[in-house]
Amino acid sequence: MEPIIHQFPPYRKDAAPSAHDDHGHEHHEPNFIQKYIFSTDHKIIGIQYGLTALCFLLFGFFLMMMMRWQIAHPGNPVPVIGPLLEKVLGHPAANGVISPDLYNSLGAMHGTIMVFLGIVPLAFAAFGNYVVPLMIGAVDMAFPRVNMASYQAYFLGGLVMFVSFFIPGGAAQAGWTSYSPLATTIPTHGQLFWIIGMVLLITSSLMGAINFIATIIQLRAPGMTWMRLPWFVWTQFVTAFLLLLAFPPLEAACIMQFMDNVAHTSFFLPTGLAVSGTLAHISGGGSPLLWQHLFWFLGHPEVYVLILPAMGIVCEILANNTRKPIWGYKSLVYSVLAIGFLSFIVWAHHMYLTGMGTKISTFFQATTMIISIPSVIILTCLFISLWGGSIRFNTPMLFVLAFLPMFGIGGLTGLPLGFNVSDVHLHDTYYIIAHFHYIVAPGTIFALFAGIYYWFPKMTGRMMNEFWGRAHFWGSFIFMNMVFQPMFAQGMAGMLRRMSNGGANYSAAVNARNGAEVIGGLSPFIMSLNTWILWGAICLGIVQIPFIINLFWSIKHGEKIKNDNPWDSTTLEWQTPTPPPHGNFLHPLRVYRGPYEYSVPGHATDFTPQNEPPENVPAPTLSPAR
Amino acid sequence: MSFTEWFGQKVLLLPPLASENGQGVDDLIVYVHWLMIALFIGWIAYFLYALYRFRSSRNPQADYIGVKNHASSYIELTVAAVEAVLLIFIAVPLWAKAVDQFPDAKNSTVIQIVAQQYAWNARYAGPDGIFGAQDMKFVTSDNVFGVDPADENGKDDIQVLNEIHVPVNKPVIIHLSSKDVIHSLKIISMRVCQDAIPGLRITLWFKPTELGRYQINCAQLCGPGHAAMTGGFLTVESQADFDKWLKSKTGAATSFE
Amino acid sequence: MEIPYTVHARPDTGLYNAKIGIWLFLASEVMLFGGLFSAYILLRVGADPGTWPHGWQDVTLGTINTLVLALSAVTTLMAWVACKVRQFGKFRFFHGCTLLLAAAFVVIHLTEYNDDLTHYEIHLTNGLIADGHMLENNPKENHVMIDGRYVKSESDLIDLRGQKIHDTEIKIPRSEIKDMQSYGPWHNDYMALDFTMTGLHLLHVLAGSIVIGFLWLTGPKMWGKDPERFTNRVEVSGLFWHFVDLVWIFLFPVLYLT
Ligand code: HEA
Ligand code: HEA
Numbered sequence A: 001m002e003p004i005i006h007q008f009p010p011y012r013k014d015a016a017p018s019a020h021d022d023h024g025h026e027h028h029e030p031n032f033i034q035k036y037i038f039s040t041d042h043k044i045i046g047i048q049y050g051l052t053a054l055c056f057l058l059f060g061f062f063l064m065m066m067m068r069w070q071i072a073h074p075g076n077p078v079p080v081i082g083p084l085l086e087k088v089l090g091h092p093a094a095n096g097v098i099s100p101d102l103y104n105s106l107g108a109m110h111g112t113i114m115v116f117l118g119i120v121p122l123a124f125a126a127f128g129n130y131v132v133p134l135m136i137g138a139v140d141m142a143f144p145r146v147n148m149a150s151y152q153a154y155f156l157g158g159l160v161m162f163v164s165f166f167i168p169g170g171a172a173q174a175g176w177t178s179y180s181p182l183a184t185t186i187p188t189h190g191q192l193f194w195i196i197g198m199v200l201l202i203t204s205s206l207m208g209a210i211n212f213i214a215t216i217i218q219l220r221a222p223g224m225t226w227m228r229l230p231w232f233v234w235t236q237f238v239t240a241f242l243l244l245l246a247f248p249p250l251e252a253a254c255i256m257q258f259m260d261n262v263a264h265t266s267f268f269l270p271t272g273l274a275v276s277g278t279l280a281h282i283s284g285g286g287s288p289l290l291w292q293h294l295f296w297f298l299g300h301p302e303v304y305v306l307i308l309p310a311m312g313i314v315c316e317i318l319a320n321n322t323r324k325p326i327w328g329y330k331s332l333v334y335s336v337l338a339i340g341f342l343s344f345i346v347w348a349h350h351m352y353l354t355g356m357g358t359k360i361s362t363f364f365q366a367t368t369m370i371i372s373i374p375s376v377i378i379l380t381c382l383f384i385s386l387w388g389g390s391i392r393f394n395t396p397m398l399f400v401l402a403f404l405p406m407f408g409i410g411g412l413t414g415l416p417l418g419f420n421v422s423d424v425h426l427h428d429t430y431y432i433i434a435h436f437h438y439i440v441a442p443g444t445i446f447a448l449f450a451g452i453y454y455w456f457p458k459m460t461g462r463m464m465n466e467f468w469g470r471a472h473f474w475g476s477f478i479f480m481n482m483v484f485q486p487m488f489a490q491g492m493a494g495m496l497r498r499m500s501n502g503g504a505n506y507s508a509a510v511n512a513r514n515g516a517e518v519i520g521g522l523s524p525f526i527m528s529l530n531t532w533i534l535w536g537a538i539c540l541g542i543v544q545i546p547f548i549i550n551l552f553w554s555i556k557h558g559e560k561i562k563n564d565n566p567w568d569s570t571t572l573e574w575q576t577p578t579p580p581p582h583g584n585f586l587h588p589l590r591v592y593r594g595p596y597e598y599s600v601p602g603h604a605t606d607f608t609p610q611n612e613p614p615e616n617v618p619a620p621t622l623s624p625a626r
Numbered sequence B: 001m002s003f004t005e006w007f008g009q010k011v012l013l014l015p016p017l018a019s020e021n022g023q024g025v026d027d028l029i030v031y032v033h034w035l036m037i038a039l040f041i042g043w044i045a046y047f048l049y050a051l052y053r054f055r056s057s058r059n060p061q062a063d064y065i066g067v068k069n070h071a072s073s074y075i076e077l078t079v080a081a082v083e084a085v086l087l088i089f090i091a092v093p094l095w096a097k098a099v100d101q102f103p104d105a106k107n108s109t110v111i112q113i114v115a116q117q118y119a120w121n122a123r124y125a126g127p128d129g130i131f132g133a134q135d136m137k138f139v140t141s142d143n144v145f146g147v148d149p150a151d152e153n154g155k156d157d158i159q160v161l162n163e164i165h166v167p168v169n170k171p172v173i174i175h176l177s178s179k180d181v182i183h184s185l186k187i188i189s190m191r192v193c194q195d196a197i198p199g200l201r202i203t204l205w206f207k208p209t210e211l212g213r214y215q216i217n218c219a220q221l222c223g224p225g226h227a228a229m230t231g232g233f234l235t236v237e238s239q240a241d242f243d244k245w246l247k248s249k250t251g252a253a254t255s256f257e
Numbered sequence C: 001m002e003i004p005y006t007v008h009a010r011p012d013t014g015l016y017n018a019k020i021g022i023w024l025f026l027a028s029e030v031m032l033f034g035g036l037f038s039a040y041i042l043l044r045v046g047a048d049p050g051t052w053p054h055g056w057q058d059v060t061l062g063t064i065n066t067l068v069l070a071l072s073a074v075t076t077l078m079a080w081v082a083c084k085v086r087q088f089g090k091f092r093f094f095h096g097c098t099l100l101l102a103a104a105f106v107v108i109h110l111t112e113y114n115d116d117l118t119h120y121e122i123h124l125t126n127g128l129i130a131d132g133h134m135l136e137n138n139p140k141e142n143h144v145m146i147d148g149r150y151v152k153s154e155s156d157l158i159d160l161r162g163q164k165i166h167d168t169e170i171k172i173p174r175s176e177i178k179d180m181q182s183y184g185p186w187h188n189d190y191m192a193l194d195f196t197m198t199g200l201h202l203l204h205v206l207a208g209s210i211v212i213g214f215l216w217l218t219g220p221k222m223w224g225k226d227p228e229r230f231t232n233r234v235e236v237s238g239l240f241w242h243f244v245d246l247v248w249i250f251l252f253p254v255l256y257l258t
């Protein structure tokens, strides 16, 4: 579509035609395949990532639904899709019932898919690809072809993971953490597929990370100094470094586990292992803890990969809808850097109960507590930014506002886990499930929803429907809490995770069967919560339908936007035609100020774009506190 | 019942506690949650007020500067300080007590436990109070402890499956390991949880204070039977009953020839 | 619109894009091999005393390979310099050498693998252990023939440093064989690490050779078009090659000498 013109620079009406000279592919219009499948345009690739990731998110959601059904009604055939399951999965889903093996596959793959195929590609790759180059005033990513390759590797990895469900024996069953020896002793081939899939995904992430860092360092527009970067770019920058440096050790670990499974080495298999009766015929001498160290060395930075981009999105939308500068931009930058460094030295807080001595555990407890401080600072800055604002409650903003307390709950509940003494009681219970889901689901996912509603106009030139947006928000908000809040109670009561029957065997009723009244079982109330959660999850799924429809419907029928900058934003991605052409900007532009110059006293509009020439702007603007 | 205990049991819904060492665990959980709740309520109150007061309809013109004071820095510092206190004065000492300062074996019950898919093997030294010598090379599917058949001390050792008895008010020392995959020995009311890792032998201890029969959970995914690994029970009984039980088992001392 | 700084350095960072790219990539590579080396340390420290093998690798071959790679590092450097001073002929010569050296490295390494995989440890029913090179192992025959020696216990096979080993042809009836196992990765943690680490390194050597080979072949065309850009590519691929050499400099002592 021809660009919609917006009166204020960077480009004026008369300038519009020049789009054509700049537009590289003008003469030989690329056909559909070149344009949308094998594109090297960061915006197309971003959208490819986004849609694929959303599909995986939905898939991960369905896996989880099956688990929740099994938890609430152990041993009962799955309604509706039960027969289908048996057809496609065969024995593991015999007559529609989810067998323990299948449950373990579902759990492992739900975790893997949500983390590595859903959230990371959406938060980092999709938004990063689409928004970051625009925000820093770049024409594209530094290495467009690498960018395409990275998406293809991701797609392939996802395919491998997906296919693994349909091989005999089904997908990996050792949890997303794939602890050895279990991962090696399970006879089926699911784990191999998991490893191969992971290596592909890691490759993809590495290519992506390199590309992002190079782009942010090299392709910043003139005047876009480091301290003028929108905070979202900072979070993406740090995230890229986390991926770059934390993933390779897991790759090494995957290679070793691959050798264990295929070449019968025993990197992770100790001497004298007696699996199911017979002594395993392996040389032994390996160490199960080695895997855990390598995994969590990735695992912890990975969780910050899940949250940092979300925080970045929140920051942008918050500033835009409070119509005032973010409070404490500098401390936000330093905090995110601090988190980046610290996240490499806290990994063993996932291993408190593997027989850790006082010295080591003290070290990791200390680092864990220290790393919580920058998070506190970040949330504090965001909270304080509300003060004195003129808050607009549109759909993106609603999701952003919900993010704050939701992340707060998730983060705060990380603290009791951070002390190994209290972790003794909470380790591997639903308290942990609730802890991190509060961060990734009503936290990260909400931020991603917000991002989608916020940047959709830039991608399509149309708004998403506001009413259904709000409906989507309130539904998601209520049911997310309905699902995850009870898990804290269950965890406190000692309900364990990864229970293919929702802990039925541990419930008080069952214990009665074992003669004397047994202490430590789960009360009927705690068990009854499982049904409650199931309904919460079902409703949570239903309220996503308006979103999905809204998303696709609005592409063609959404309300057209008046100009290129519908939210009256200051950052550069709004200073382009809509949608931005290949090459993004019609004119080389220059940046004169920080990213959040809203409500500058004396300025005509209540927003001052980063690239608006100083002559249009009144006297030196005083910078906000901190 | 102290306020801390009341808060833990009634507000946080902690399960019943039946060990001495568990007290510290519960206390720390309660203290941390006080910090969390304080932060949560404080921030939520501020949050809702800010949303109400600064909504665009009520406050059409945003203030470029916003907050000028540095109250937030003090809040952050307080959080850091409280975390530091909890860490230095509670968490670390308690952990040191749990993993460094063991009660002496003579006046405590010493048990070896080897987990397997999906049960708990336990071994007592028997009347002579000495365990038979062990070695990896003796490990077989029915000699999971790898007891040396030649060793006399081993002859009277007692081996049981899942049913673990201990006397009350006497420290219990457990040498924990696993035969196949990683399991995790969790006895909720004792507030103990320890991974059982093949190839490693990890020692833990606790001191039961209440009689009763306690569920032993497996807290680490260990295969399809993980959820059904529920056969294990810890029976805490009077010294007299315990001795009776031990005697009744002595005959059943397993031989490995 | 063209992407800036693909060839010429950005003033304030002093780097062109590809250079940053390769440095970042190498950083991740360091973490990759770092993971494996930390595994090596953990397993070696954790091994029961007296069970960690010594002197299992042929130090002469290892030394030769080290020299081969070191030399290839020099030729790589020269090739880049040649580009810098715009002498394309020299570039072709030096990178030709690099490729030959790389090939030599690969060949030597594969022979080493072959040695390991044809070297057997055979436990006999009478408790002795026969250890040596498999000469004939024909399923139809009811005996195997090795060029090796008898030892009393496995511990005699652990530390081979300074052992005078004189092998003789030994013929063993299959009936007397309890079990036999070659020195593949499955043999023990040391062999596992050896195969995994050197194997991954070998893959890097091959990858590097492919890139350099590509530049060597397509060089003339691109050189004509844009020598500056071509020089950058040579530099970047060179950086990767130097990293591969560096990794070997660590692998050699770790696996051959200690
Ligand atoms: C994005 C994901 C994410 C994030 C950000 C975090 C953040 C934190 N996590 Fe979490 N964690 C996970 C994802 C995450 N975690 C996952 C996936 C697991 C399980 C892995 C598995 O076993 O499968 C896990 C497990 C886990 C464990 C291991 C538990 C166990 O297995 O026994 C521990 C232990 O220390 C821990 C601690 C922490 C801490 C201290 C933080 C801190 O960084 C939190 C800091 C934040 C705050 C302190 C909040 C600050 C906010 C305010 C002060 C404002 C409050 C205002 C209102 C509420 C209105 N986490
Ligand atoms: C980023 C990570 C992430 C996310 C987002 C989620 C999301 C959810 N998870 Fe997940 N979960 C994990 C990571 C995640 N999980 C991990 C790592 C584990 C541990 C696995 C293990 O034990 O090994 C786990 C385990 C886990 C368990 C414990 C299983 C067990 O221990 O036995 C449960 C149980 O309820 C659960 C539930 C949920 C629920 C209800 C959601 C909901 O929040 C889902 C919300 C999603 C939606 C509502 C769908 C939105 C989709 C769309 C809007 C699609 C749009 C599509 C198009 C436009 C095409 N999860």
Ligand code: CUA
Residues within 6 Å of the ligand: B118, B182, B183, B184, B218, B219, B220, B221, B222, B223, B225, B226, B227, B229
């Ligand atoms: Cu044993 Cu879980």
Ligand SMILES: [Cu+2]
Residues within 6 Å of the ligand: A299, A300, A303, A346, A347, A349, A350
């Ligand atoms: Cu963590």
